[in-house]
Amino acid sequence: MLEQFFQFLVTGVTVGSLYALVGLGFALIYNASDVVNFAQGEFVMLGAMTAIALLNAGLPLPLAAIAATLAAILVGLLLERFAIEPAQGASVVTTIIITIGAAIFLRGVALLLWGKGFHALPPFSGDAPIRLGGATVLPQSLWVLGVTVLLVSLVRAFFNRTLLGKALLACSFNRAAAQLVGINVRVMLRLAYGLSAGLGAMAGILIAPITFSSYEAGVMLGLKGFSAAIVGGIGNPMGAVAGGVLLGLLEALGAGLISSGYKDAIAFLFVLMVLFFQPTGLFGHKVAERV
Amino acid sequence: MRLVGFYVFAAVVALLPVLFPTNYFVTVVGASAGLHVILAVGLNLLMGYAGQISLGHAAFFGMGAYASAILTTRFGWYSLPALATGLLIAGTVAWLLARPILRLRGHYLAMATLGFGIIVHVIMVQATRWTGGPDGLAGVPPLNLLGWAVEGDLQWYGVIMAAMLLTVWLSLNLVDSQVGRALRAVHGSEFAAQMMGIDIGRAKTQVFVVSALFAAFAGSLFAHQQAFVSPDSFNLIVSVELVTMVVLGGMASTFGAACGAIALTLLHQGLVVFEDYEMVIHGALLMAVMIFLPQGLFVGLSQGTRRLWAMRPKS
Numbered sequence: 001m002l003e004q005f006f007q008f009l010v011t012g013v014t015v016g017s018l019y020a021l022v023g024l025g026f027a028l029i030y031n032a033s034d035v036v037n038f039a040q041g042e043f044v045m046l047g048a049m050t051a052i053a054l055l056n057a058g059l060p061l062p063l064a065a066i067a068a069t070l071a072a073i074l075v076g077l078l079l080e081r082f083a084i085e086p087a088q089g090a091s092v093v094t095t096i097i098i099t100i101g102a103a104i105f106l107r108g109v110a111l112l113l114w115g116k117g118f119h120a121l122p123p124f125s126g127d128a129p130i131r132l133g134g135a136t137v138l139p140q141s142l143w144v145l146g147v148t149v150l151l152v153s154l155v156r157a158f159f160n161r162t163l164l165g166k167a168l169l170a171c172s173f174n175r176a177a178a179q180l181v182g183i184n185v186r187v188m189l190r191l192a193y194g195l196s197a198g199l200g201a202m203a204g205i206l207i208a209p210i211t212f213s214s215y216e217a218g219v220m221l222g223l224k225g226f227s228a229a230i231v232g233g234i235g236n237p238m239g240a241v242a243g244g245v246l247l248g249l250l251e252a253l254g255a256g257l258i259s260s261g262y263k264d265a266i267a268f269l270f271v272l273m274v275l276f277f278q279p280t281g282l283f284g285h286k287v288a289e290r291v
Numbered sequence: 292m293r294l295v296g297f298y299v300f301a302a303v304v305a306l307l308p309v310l311f312p313t314n315y316f317v318t319v320v321g322a323s324a325g326l327h328v329i330l331a332v333g334l335n336l337l338m339g340y341a342g343q344i345s346l347g348h349a350a351f352f353g354m355g356a357y358a359s360a361i362l363t364t365r366f367g368w369y370s371l372p373a374l375a376t377g378l379l380i381a382g383t384v385a386w387l388l389a390r391p392i393l394r395l396r397g398h399y400l401a402m403a404t405l406g407f408g409i410i411v412h413v414i415m416v417q418a419t420r421w422t423g424g425p426d427g428l429a430g431v432p433p434l435n436l437l438g439w440a441v442e443g444d445l446q447w448y449g450v451i452m453a454a455m456l457l458t459v460w461l462s463l464n465l466v467d468s469q470v471g472r473a474l475r476a477v478h479g480s481e482f483a484a485q486m487m488g489i490d491i492g493r494a495k496t497q498v499f500v501v502s503a504l505f506a507a508f509a510g511s512l513f514a515h516q517q518a519f520v521s522p523d524s525f526n527l528i529v530s531v532e533l534v535t536m537v538v539l540g541g542m543a544s545t546f547g548a549a550c551g552a553i554a555l556t557l558l559h560q561g562l563v564v565f566e567d568y569e570m571v572i573h574g575a576l577l578m579a580v581m582i583f584l585p586q587g588l589f590v591g592l593s594q595g596t597r598r599l600w601a602m603r604p605k606s
Contacts (some may be wrong), residue, residue, distance in 0.1 A: 098582065230398070
């Protein structure tokens with residue numbers, strides 16, 4: 001029983017890391033532009049699918065992964081330039097629909113490029129399971145965990161230690177004030193989109209050996225990432241990371257102990273409960289409404 | 292005078308099948324557009340007038356449809372009591388959910404309604420014993436209106452259009468009633484509305500229940516018209532489409548919502564010929580309309596023509 005529980009924990013933390021990366025991307029974009037980017041899951045899908053396509057074209061895995069991440073970053077920048085910037089000042093609902101439109105568009109492009117089939121990457125370092133205590137861990141899970149910890153620490157250091165990171169943070173606190181002290185808000189906005197697209201793509205490449213990828217793979221991942229960001233208190237990057245891990249754990253435990261068919265329902269029920277009792281998320285601060 | 296637009300709309304709806312009784316686009320696509328209009332007009336009350344987004348409205352649509360399908364096929368009920376039960380279920384769920392969920396704002400509200408929609412969809416897929424699971428339920432009997440069984444495209448067109456005109460008429464009157472004015476006040480500023488003595492919680496609950504009832508009503512008709520229900524008709528994509536219809540047409544306008552519903556239904560029909568390119572075009576159009584006409588087609592275009600009219604050279 002305890003072994004089984006440990007196994008669920010391992011699965012939960014692996015999936016949770018993925019949600020954490022996607023949620024982090026949501027938080028970055030929200031901070032910079034007050035937009036919830038519903039195309040975030042599509043960055044994950046694009047990262048995975050591009051890497052698979054490049055690998056099949058003969059590129060070695062590390063190169064394919066880097067090129068796929070760069071491609072997703074480019075898509076993120078294009079999205080910002082051609083869909084978000086022209087609609088500046090639009091209402092919440094309008095921006096939600098614009099990003100949903102972008103998500104449908106990107107899914108459509110993936111469908112045209114790679115068809116409806118399912119694809120996978122080979123595991124980065126073999127698929128011989130490692131026994132850890134009573135549970136078995138796939139080497140790929142360790143890759144997911146390790147790279148997630150690395151990326152999250154890098155993002156943290158970026159915000160706390162670098163001038164660029166602090167400038168980006170300043171934009172999220174008060175855009176007008178940031179502009180007044182000489183920060184180029186437009187560049188910061190693009191930086192946020194590029195960064196979050198890159199994070200999403202890397203998440204997609206990490207998970208592609210474990211779960212198969214298809215043109216539709218980004219939909220649920222995007223929603224879970226959004227949930228992670230909301231549970232953590234939207235606009236709080238580290239809250240989103242914690243929310244993602246929590247959500248992954250809960251889902252794995254729910255799937256293992258209650259019913260695997262209802263695992264998505266369990267995850268979203270948890271999100272609803274959090275919102276009902278803590279309407280601004282677990283780690284979000286209360287915002288006073290301006291009348 | 293206030294309802295002049297409604298009479299014109301009703302006349303067009305009534306004339307179309309007389310002029311084109313066998314046209315596929317009028318009878319079949321028209322009936323489908325009619326159901327979408329009911330859904331969009333209901334959702335518009337919540338989104339356009341009360342300013343509350345819902346990304347889970349397909350759940351209420353599905354509750355109506357599954358209530359009708361399950362009660363008529365598995366328990367042999369007549370269609371009308373089954374329809375009434377569907378309304379009762381959707382209304383009760385909406386009423387229970389309204390207070391906790393409508394306390395949330397903006398993106399938090401979007402998340403909560405989205406989660407609600409997904410939970411209901413998962414139940415439809417998983418509760419196989421009742422719902423038939425992912426394969427759905429077939430063999431829903433025709434709608435029986437006090438002995439008259441509705442059959443054939445033309446009869447269905449008539450029934451759905453009558454239902455649609457009823458909901459449009461209800462919506463137009465509701466918006467101009469005291470409740471409607473309270474809702475608009477809530478949209479403008481909740482704080483100010485409260486100061487004027489409006490019970491915000493009650494106003495939001497009322498509109499949420501009404502829009503759930505509209506959706507469940509459309510769902511029951513849909514189940515009988517298709518003679519088949521499956522979870523695919525009530526997933527997140529459908530909820531997003533409904534929101535799109537409201538925004539595409541123009542928020543806070545009953546005819547705007549209707550216009551958006553009709554436009555999107557026609558768009559889907561038109562894009563089918565592009566097959567694999569459908570998604571790319573659909574996504575691109577959605578983005579373009581929202582970027583260039585953020586107020587929506589109906590409102591944006593009618594304002595645009597008014598502006599052009601004002602700019603005409605005066606002789």
